[in-house]
Amino acid sequence: MKLLLCEDEKELSNALKAILRHNNYTVDAVYDGEDALAYAEADQYDGIILDLMMPKMNGLEVLLTLRSHGNNTPVLILTAKSETEDKITGLDLGADDYLAKPFDMGELLARVRAVTRRSTGNAIDTITYGDLTLNKQSFELSTSKETIRLGGKEYGIIELLISNPASLISTEKIMERVWGYDSEAEINVVWVYISSLRKKLAQIGSTVEIKASRGLGYTLEKAD
Structure with a gap:
């Protein structure tokens, strides 16, 4: 949040x-x-x-x-x-x-x-895309095969991507949304967390992928 x-x-x-x-x-x-x-x-x-x-x-x-x-x-x-x-x-x-x-x-x-x-209110506590389900209360990311709990920054990134499926999200937008406007973190920290999320998607057996557009940002896509 x-x-x-x-x-x-x-x-x-x-x-x-x-x-x-x-x-x-x-x-x-x-x-x-x-x-x-x-x-x-x-x-x-x-x-x-x-x-x-x-x-x-x-x-x-x-x-x-x-x-x-x-x-x-x-x-x-x-x-x-x-x-x-x-x-x-x-x-x-x-x-x-x-x-x-x-x-x-x-x-x-x-x-x-x-x-x-x-x-x-009665808003849904989970959001889905492809074979992924993200629990917004517990920070758990699931497929039918396995569930894993995400850290705060990982959750912020995947929540942003799942909420905007198949849309290009700029690295700057991820920094602003997840780290905040006044963060002193270097922008390449986004790549570190994206790399971690890719490993966790593989760990839970998801077919969803985080695609990079060099110099532009990232897109969440279902595998072909």
Whole structure:
């Protein structure tokens, strides 16, 4: 799952980003309201963690603008304990939940899971292509022969490819979607994970292949 983290306290943002990524979330981090709005409207996120007190545009203004534009991405707002009226206003504007600072990291993770789960409702937890089935909850990739559990980055790549079957996905798009806009990873890391996924597809006996288009990107295709 991909999250947008909007928090202007960089030390806190870095800590949250590290914990979320450790729990297999892809995270884009921004530090003011204008960037929060720009990122939220430019990309598709599974959830937004939104601090109310940010420079340039506060969290309530960001939330109001998103909802007025029809953006229904789940939003967890972060507030100070004293901001009771802002909590109520945020919920009235369409926030899905709130968490008061200071908070326990375990509670943050639980609330992120809750708001993203509610947003999917009865959505199907698996996606398929060819002989592959990907479980979006357990990160398990299966054929009728065998099942294997993927790491977070592997899951992010194969989920993107299965969701866009037979479509060319650029290496840059994979980097943005799986590693995040602010990642310092080198772009050739994508090839390393693609290589690992190819071995795992072979391991579970899949006939689906990841095809490379030199200098362009990758395509998921059924074998002829």
